[in-house]
Amino acid sequence: MSASGTEPPLVPGDRPSAAHCHALRVRLPAGTSADDVAAALSEAVRAWWPQDAPERLPRLWTERTPATAGALRAELYRPVAPGSRLRAVLFTGPGPGAETELVLTAHRADLDMASLRLVADVLLGRVPADRPRPLRPDWPGPRPSPPSRPDGDHAGPAAWAEGDPTAGTDTATLAVPVPATGGAGLDPALLVVATAVVQARYEGVERPVIGVLTVLPGRPESALGPFEGNVLVPVDVGGGRPAELVDRARQAITAPQAWCDPSTYAELTSGGHRVRAGVLAVPGGAGRQGPDGLPTVLPCLAGTFDLTLVPDRGAGGEDVLTVHHRLAEIDAGSAARFARHVVTAYTRLAAPAPEDRPAVALDIDLLDGAEREQLVRAGGPATTPEWPPYRLDEAFARQAARRPDAVALVCEGDSITYRELDSRAERMAVGLLAQGVTPGERVGLCLGRSPDLVVAMLAVLKADAVYVPMDPAHPADRLAYTAEDAGLRLVVTDVDALPATSARAVRPDEVAAAGADGTLAPPGRGPGEAAYVIYTSGSTGRPKGVVVPHRNVVALIDATREDFGLGPDDTWTLFHSSAFDFSVWEIWGPLLTGGSLVVVPYWVSRSPGEFRDLLVERRVSVLSQTPSAFAQLIEADRGHGRPLSLRLVVFGGEPLDTRVLRTWFDRYPESACRLVNMFGITETTVHVTAQTVTRREVLAGSRSVGPALPGWYLYVLDERGRPVPFGAPGEIHVGGAGVALEYLNRPELTAERFLPDPFRGGRMYRSGDRGRLWPDGRLEHLGRLDNQVKIRGFRIELDEIRNVLLDDPAVTAAAVLVAGEGAQDAAAARIDAYVVLDGDDTAAVRGRAATLLPEYMLPATVTALPALPLTANGKLDTRRLPAPAAVRRPPAPAAAVQDPPTARRHSRGPSAELSAQLAEVWEAVLGVPVGPDDNFFSLGGNSLYAVRVAAAMSARRLPALPMRELYLHPTVRRLARALAPAAEA
Known part of the structure; x- marks a missing residue:
């Protein structure tokens, strides 16, 4: 490559993101002189950016080789160097009459696609160099903010994508044809809603946020500058008619006040939303792909979002949906499935006959018969093995x-x-x-x-x-x-x-x-x-x-x-x-x-x-x-x-x-x-x-957790009982040889949870567990959908604990939460209770619960509150709950606090010294103050903490702690006496 100057070198780690660069490819008339194009560019950029130092101004780079598909592809997908406003590369073959291709590449924060077209028109002599007007600080009218760069806006792989954590950050591209819908190209607003419908199904939400890269409304004609940016569009697919959702999406895309507003993004992400998918709605016109299959307009060199959908046109003028996906986030199979389902949703939303359009966006069935059958097959074998009919x-x-x-x-x-x-x-x-x-x-x-x-x-x-x-x-x-x-x-x-x-x-x-x-x-x-x-x-x-x-x-x-x-x-x-x-x-x-x-x-x-x-x-x-x-x-x-x-x-x-x-x-x-x-x-x-x-x-x-056992079947279904796409979350249903007969004496609950299996016949169990299924039959378990948890292997309904607390005459309100569930440290999982009660004797509340609940369901802490904090909707506001407190009894009278004679006899000697050391160990393990007569289990101790206490005692060279002794003597004072030398007894 040759040029009249030197382009700044690309420094690893300093390269502008390809996701925010775009390119334009123009075929020049045969015999176009590279020197004439270089002169036109040099004259134009000096007029456009006179404040730039000469060595920083864009220059024309010339390749004296034919514009082969490989060379063009390499150039089209190469981002500009740091500090460069524009890169212009001319491919020209040897000899007169050779075909000439011009590739213009810029960062979107400097020049939008319309600006690149103006540059091309100037270099081709279609418009004079003084016609384009570069954006200046004193520009009259609305000045766009620089487009947001969402590289840091994404937290981990999408829930529905089987991402490879060892993969790099490169982006892959695929194209999906779109059936003719009778319109002139794909409608960006309709595409936004279709994308939202699919993302809602894939992530189990009803208000996904879709990023849209579009053009600033009222863009000045013949201006050079960054008039493209990101708009964040929340789409409430769980409510509202589809036509209304499309109208709202169109208003959001075209409303200047929503343009690149950082506070809008903060507001949307504060509720747990993430911008996973985006739509590029920048105009490109027909024929965006050349006969060689390479684009003539490249809206982004790589995906702006984890998964970026670009409405496109094929070489024959047909509608095509081009998809860019980040390999580190979304694998090729997931990206292809997502895109196919977007096309399905788009086609249903754009159906010519009103009766063919869905009344509710989430009612759209994304799966065709073949894919539904594939999902059912993946959940288990086609037939149940014949087990011997033995008792x-x-x-x-x-x-x-x-x-x-x-x-x-x-x-x-x-x-x-x-x-x-x-x-x-x-x-x-x-x-x-x-x-x-x-x-x-x-x-x-x-x-x-x-x-x-x-x-x-x-x-x-x-x-x-x-x-x-x-x-x-x-x-x-x-x-x-x-x-x-x-x-x-x-x-x-x-x-x-x-x-x-x-x-x-x-x-x-x-x-x-x-x-x-x-x-x-x-x-x-x-x-x-x-x-x-x-x-x-x-x-x-x-x-x-x-x-x-x-x-x-x-x-x-x-x-x-x-x-x-x-x-x-x-x-x-x-x-x-x-x-x-x-x-x-x-x-x-x-x-x-x-x-x-x-x-x-x-x-x-x-x-x-x-x-x-x-x-x-x-x-x-x-x-x-x-x-x-x-x-x-x-x-x-x-x-x-x-x-x-x-x-x-x-x-x-x-x-x-x-x-x-x-x-x-x-x-x-x-x-x-x-x-x-x-x-x-x-x-x-x-x-x-x-x-x-x-x-x-x-x-x-x-x-x-692997595929189903032979004879067992897995289905991951949505709330309407439909199979969800591979990789999308839903409720796990289990059919086949293991389904139990019923809940004893609970016909209503049996009918609610044990359902007819519509896919293979027989019965299936609606588990209440959340999971996702992959094409190879593997199931990933994603937790519970309801108020049920598992702690140390035991299945626990938090509502059962809450109801036991509410049965206490002293308790008027109660809430039960789990802290540390799913942590790597299994001992960190703990049940915390919050109660509104007469008085402050939380020990009595826990003591009564202990007569009804097994040890693994007993709250480790019981915290008394004057009232439970509620949200504006009247639900429990867990964010306003205080740190849990250990159970306590009301202060005893002064006379009652004195040690009895038997205790005073043991106030000195080996057991007293051991008591002090035991209290230190318990405090270190449980993280709460410990008194000589505090019950280990009332302080939140459990079998896992007991093992830690034994290990800590061994590290201090204290007497060995048999588990039986701790259960029989659960206070510091009593345990010290039990472990003290026989001479002390």
């Missing part, structure tokens, strides 16, 4: 017959073979029948983690009844409610004082003794009948029972048996509460595949170090964990010489933050231990999907 007890009996002498169950040194387990369960089943249990009757099991729990479950099934697990650690009122709601006449329990109900309590040994001499007839109910009922949190203030049949559990094990390699060589653990549906997978997984089950005692499950020792001792190979619990195990395993024998770890119960797995892979490579992240719901039988987690997923921060 759970029948499937277990088959394993017992194959390996009668293999170990089926281990608990604290006791081992039970398959033959013994089958025999004990049969004897107890006979005893249940002797107690009057009838087929299909529900039987409560309020048992701790022991062999009796597994024996009793199997016995209830053998008796053709339905077991209802009840965690002995739950409050008495909750256990009583479960017994009454399930209609239990009999509860098998090892609890000495079962709460008063109409159900009769009987101990496991009594049931077994009653069946010592009887025989058992084959059950009469089939695999499709109920096997168990598990109670989950309910929004009405009371838990709800989920009824699950035998066949669902058998299908779950069969669906994973081959992929996971489940078999008789595996050893599993029962780590979780029997009232938590994860235990269904843990118990029946090994018993239906011939493996061995290690029952983990409660206190061992609360101590990661002891749990790790148990895993090593029993050579456990298959482990099921919530991510919260596994994070503790990783810490406990750090630095130990003898590795674990795990070959498979299954995550479930709560979202997995893959970042916590980085150190795990350093010790246990993927080839040695497979990690699987599974999404599931109690109502769909524990698990629905499976995603193998490798280092790649960890590095990418993947949120994928």
Whole structure:
């Protein structure tokens, strides 16, 4: 390239963004002299910008080569150098009569497209050089602001785009044809509304903000300057008739007062809006693409927004939608789908017949039949695998017959073979029948983690009844409610004082003794009948029972048996509460595949170090964990010489933050231990999907929970029950083999959540979870749509907690929030309650709630307020809530504060010194002041914080802290006495 001067070099990092540069390509008459064009340009720019230094004025660069497509493309998409107003490049071939092409490129902040056309006209001699008038400080009339440069206005990938975080910042381009709509080119305002409709569907919002690059209204004729800029247009696609939305968009585009107003952008983004997509509405005229397929007008060298839509014309004059998308934000497949759906929405909005136009913009169905079918296929296989029609007890009996002498169950040194387990369960089943249990009757099991729990479950099934697990650690009122709601006449329990109900309590040994001499007839109910009922949190203030049949559990094990390699060589653990549906997978997984089950005692499950020792001792190979619990195990395993024998770890119960797995892979490579992240719901039988987690997923921060299990189906639907496009968020619906029968005694709720499957027949469950589906069938879980959360694997309805608080006579208003949900530090997740009450005894409020709510649902803090702050719409204003406060009691009388004689006797000595150190540890872990008689759990402590306390005590070389001692002695003073040397007692 040659020129009469030197263009400033391009400095990496200092190059003007290609998104804000544009170019014009002009074919000159054959034989045009490059010297004449250079002279015309030199004369014109001296007249236009006399204040510029001569070395900064634009000059003509000449390429003495033919204007090949490759050379033209490289020039068209090259931004101007820093400080340059204009770059002019002339391509001219050798010899007289050669074709000549002129390419003019400028930054939009200096010259708009009309200015580039004026420059071209001057260089071609069509207008005199003194006709264009450059913009000056004393320009009469409206002066445009420089166009906003949105490079910093975008925060991360769009929710619907499968962006590659390792990709660069380059922009890719594609073109989508637009069917003829009978108009002269694409209507920019209509295109804005169509784009808003699609973005609303892709991001799950009703008022997306669309950026529009357009021309300043009333642009002076023959002016040189920056008369193009960005307008931000909010489009309320959830309300208003489409024609009204188009009119508003047209007014916004053409209203001078809205032009590049920074306050407008701040106002729009303050509500959580982001400008993801934009429309370039700058005029270009017909024939914007040349015969060689390259543009003659290039409105932007790269996308101004993450995804930029440009109404264009093809070489034949047909309408074309050109799409620029930033590769670091939006992949090619997502960009193409988005553009196709914009064309669909545009065509529907522009339909000639009024009856063909939608009444509401969001009613437009973006999918055609082929894409809808593709979405349905991606959510699962076309047909359901044929599982053997077995009941759970029948499937277990088959394993017992194959390996009668293999170990089926281990608990604290006791081992039970398959033959013994089958025999004990049969004897107890006979005893249940002797107690009057009838087929299909529900039987409560309020048992701790022991062999009796597994024996009793199997016995209830053998008796053709339905077991209802009840965690002995739950409050008495909750256990009583479960017994009454399930209609239990009999509860098998090892609890000495079962709460008063109409159900009769009987101990496991009594049931077994009653069946010592009887025989058992084959059950009469089939695999499709109920096997168990598990109670989950309910929004009405009371838990709800989920009824699950035998066949669902058998299908779950069969669906994973081959992929996971489940078999008789595996050893599993029962780590979780029997009232938590994860235990269904843990118990029946090994018993239906011939493996061995290690029952983990409660206190061992609360101590990661002891749990790790148990895993090593029993050579456990298959482990099921919530991510919260596994994070503790990783810490406990750090630095130990003898590795674990795990070959498979299954995550479930709560979202997995893959970042916590980085150190795990350093010790246990993927080839040695497979990690699987599974999404599931109690109502769909524990698990629905499976995603193998490798280092790649960890590095990418993947949120994928994988494709559906064989026999399960996934649908991501909008509020109208329509499939949403790939990558767009919607509500997860699950169909297939895992769908439960019903909610017990809740016909209205059953009808609301268990729906007919319109795609494959049968039934599907409306989960209330938000997710997005990809073409390869992978599902990404995006959280809840309602007021439900998951903390440490437990599903919690915040409304249930709120209703329990409102039942307190002292409470007149209440709000419940979750702090730290989804944080990498699982212990940071905490339930905070705010109440309006008579007095300030928040400890009494929490104490009453503790009689109704299990520990994992109990608010860590209860803060008293004179009134709950509300928004103008009467909703809770969470931004105005104060920082949560620890529970407290009213000040006691002075006499009552004095230590009793027993306490004064311990005011000195080792326990007093240990008390002071314990208080320091608790304060550091809990972040609140700690008194000698403050209850650890009332201060917001939980099992995860307890592990931290134990670790901090170990670091200070304080006595070891067994978890049992903390639960039995939950105050500083009592714990110090329990841990002090025996001589101090």
